[in-house]
Amino acid sequence: MDEFTSEELLEQLQQLDEQPRIEAKRASEIGKSVMQTICAFANEPGLGGGYLLLGIDEPSSVHESFTVCGVTDADTLLNTLQGNCREQFESPICVKGQVELLDGKKVIRLFVPELAPSAKPCTFKGKFDSKNKRKTGIWRRGLNGDYECSQQELEPLLLAKSGTSYEQIQLADAHWDDLDLSVIALYRTLRSKVRPYAEELQASDAEMLYALNLVRKQQDEWVPNVAGLLLMGKPLALRRLLPSVRVDYVRINGTKWVEDPEHRFATTLDLREPLLRLIPKLEATITDDLPRHFRLKEGDTQRSDEPLLPHKVIREAVVNAVMHRDYQVNQPILVVRYSNRIEIRNAGYSLKPEATLGDMGSKLRNPLIASVLYDLNFAETKGSGIRTMRRLLKQSGLAAPVFVSKVIENEFVATYLLHQLLGEEQLNWLTQFSHLHLTDDEAKALLLTREIGAIDNAGLRAITGLDTLSASQVLGRLHHQYHLIEQGGASSATYYQLAPQLQNDDQLPLFSGEAEASSEPNTSDLGTDTSDLGTDTSDLGTDTSDLNPATDTDLPEKLSQKIEQLTPKARRDKLWPVIVWLCALRPYKAEELATQLSRKETHLKHSHLNVLREQEKLIDYLYPEVINHPSQAYKTTDKGTNWLKHQGIEIE
Known part of the structure; x- marks a missing residue:
């Protein structure tokens, strides 16, 4: 420092x-x-x-x-x-x-x-x-x-x-039979295309995986480590041994995470496969769900319909998420397709400082996984992937990607706008502020806030290259001097949204490419593999159709009695079951819980809600993607529901 x-x-x-x-x-x-x-x-x-x-x-x-x-x-x-x-x-x-x-x-x-x-x-x-x-x-x-x-x-x-990295760990109940032999054969096929006479291809399956450091011998059996399971494990083995290792693909109509509680998601898809199959499948899912542009390259006699995002950008985005994810965190990768952008969220902050993202050289959280993906040409070598994405997006006339690395939250967010940030429609919208003589950085901050619903210091740094203090000063001017944005949250979780008078303005027209798309996005596959999402969507939020505050009469009688019995200095063993029980009935805002429990909101959050969420994992945010969302609330996790059962509390 x-x-x-x-x-x-x-x-x-x-x-x-x-x-x-x-x-x-x-x-x-x-x-x-x-x-x-x-x-x-x-x-x-x-x-x-x-x-x-x-x-x-x-x-x-x-x-x-x-x-x-x-x-x-x-x-x-x-x-x-x-x-x-x-x-x-x-x-x-x-x-x-x-x-x-x-x-x-x-x-x-x-x-x-x-x-x-x-x-x-x-x-x-x-x-x-x-x-x-x-x-x-x-x-x-x-x-x-x-x-x-x-x-x-x-x-x-x-x-x-x-x-030792987590990918090298051998889980207690893992066995050789948990590996998918067809995926091992797929590795051989893909590797032979890159290097037909690679040394490991001449060995048996077990010896080849040992050379790749994906298995080790325990007594008389070859046992895969976490990296081996992730790359080549059977889907059922992944479900059993690594239940949170999946990708949740969500399609939302509009530009906000929740616009209509009655129709939360337009499309959902749960992908749980070994990485060698998952990467091309997720890449195809994203590609098929994008509008396509008509293009006739010079010298060609036939038209081609190409997705808005270049294929190589999509491949790099997917590979970055799975290769650099922190697999020790029980949080699936979340891919959200909005009408104007794609957001990919994965656990694990960038080991490289944000300012050096795109520079040559890479720091690897999962070197074993990275080595295999490099050998198969899935990933760019020497850390050149981000630089390649920026170049290709610029050539396609699209805005540069926005990368936000959150060290404390241990999360990385990549946002890919499906249009140019300073396109014709956006510049027309900015003309209403011409009398303010906004700087380029202020204009970008205002536009990004409008596009994605909120902006924070890290997001502004990502699109402008400003340092932390300069970015804060830009946001401060837009907030205090021009009154164009409003602040939410506090301290490290501060964010800004458009001021109310601008939020009521008509939304920017969708990027012209969507209107000119030659055909509707192909989403035929997305309705066929969603059986898991009816029972395992804890990370995607809950139905908010009944988010309106409940009255005391709506609560179960036993819960009401427990609330009445709480003393001002009630210990955690008395207070925590009540909090988790309430949040299991419906999402509760912090101020609602404070009122319901006759507590000060600040003390309740610091001493109880934060501990229950961050350390005990019994509750979670309703909107994990925007920590200080204006409608932020707490919901009970699956772990919290099981914990209540051990307390003798059954949620109807």
């Missing part, structure tokens, strides 16, 4: 929408909160460490922004802090601290480096408790600050420490 002065850090705290790498505290003494933040910065993968600024008051009813309060006896505090970093952790942390003057008051600026994988996890001495699964003594950085991670959240750190 670049060196920042205390003044620069304070400026970012006051102006930026997201500060996952900066934490400010009053810190009249070096207590638990300060040390937990240091532990979290040192542990969080991909964050690159973070800054701690001591002597700063957080926003309050008195001050709307961060203000300098200063620290007394700064040298003593800094010495205490340095000593704690040497003595309180199992392995010392080397932090860089300095006392500086800010607004005439002394503050402490501290940089905490991210530890190398071999040195993680950073843990407090004597805190690990194998009996209490919730107490690990290991802190990580989350959307809402620091939190003590669970045993499950500890696993990625331990795997990285051992030098």
Whole structure:
């Protein structure tokens, strides 16, 4: 991380929408909160460490922004802090601290480096408790600050420490019979087309997969690892061993995730196949669902109907999602086809910084899977795929893709607009703001907000190349100075939508290509393979047709009794079943839950809802794709429903 002065850090705290790498505290003494933040910065993968600024008051009813309060006896505090970093952790942390003057008051600026994988996890001495699964003594950085991670959240750190990636793990119930012999034969066919005399093709199936590092011998049996199952496993084996490894393809009429609760999705398709079959199948699904353009190339005598997105762009988009996905996260890949764009969401932030996406060279989360896909020419080598996509889209007259990598949320979102962002229709719409003399970056921000419904700092950086602070200033001008967008959410989850007077404006005409399409999108296949979606759509949201607030009389009698019995200081074992039960009946907004349970919304979210969602996985967002959606609510997950059953609660 670049060196920042205390003044620069304070400026970012006051102006930026997201500060996952900066934490400010009053810190009249070096207590638990300060040390937990240091532990979290040192542990969080991909964050690159973070800054701690001591002597700063957080926003309050008195001050709307961060203000300098200063620290007394700064040298003593800094010495205490340095000593704690040497003595309180199992392995010392080397932090860089300095006392500086800010607004005439002394503050402490501290940089905490991210530890190398071999040195993680950073843990407090004597805190690990194998009996209490919730107490690990290991802190990580989350959307809402620091939190003590669970045993499950500890696993990625331990795997990285051992030098083992998740794809190399052999699952307990995996066997050679879980591999599909026809897919192994498919690999041989595809590989022979690229390199007919490849060495591994001369070996037996088991020896070939061993050479590819996809199987290992246990006793007398060759057993596939996770990579082997993902690439060549039988669909039923994938369902049994890796139930969340699938792709959910969703077709929506319109430009918003939910426009008509009665008709949530126009088309849904569940794809659960080994990657060697999944990639071409998903590519074909996307291609067949795109409008086609009439083209007659120079020298040709026959017309050709080509999809709006070039074939190679679709291939790269699909391969990037499956190759760089974090398979340890139980979250299917989500492909959403809107009328004006395609969005692909997969777990796993980019290991390359956003600013270097498209540069030569790549960092691989799943090197075994990547190696096989490279050998079969599914993937571009040397990290050139994104650069190729940008070039092809430009040649086709389309907008560059928008890539947003979210480290804290551990998610990567790729958006492909199906028209030029600054096309004729869009420029005509912008003429109504000509008197404001918007800059190019402000115009792009406004148009992208209109196209996809919302924009955040990361999304604006993706289409403009601005740095974080500059992007925040652009959004700030559109919000505070021109009043063209409105802010939603807070801190790291801030987003912006068009102001109400612009939201009521007619939607931009669909890109001209859709009107000129030579034929309707071919979706004949999409109705034939959706049997799973009736029972396994937890990640796609729930029916919102009854999202209107329920009254107390609508609740089951036993639930109403439990709510009445809650005391102001009710413990989690009393409160959590009520929350999960309520969210199992229908999606509940945070403010609705706070009213129903007579709690303060802020405390309820921080101490209960965030823990139930992020750590326990008993509830989830109704709109996971836009965390601070204006209609955001919580719904109970399948795990939450099963948990209620163990509590003796059956949901009718």
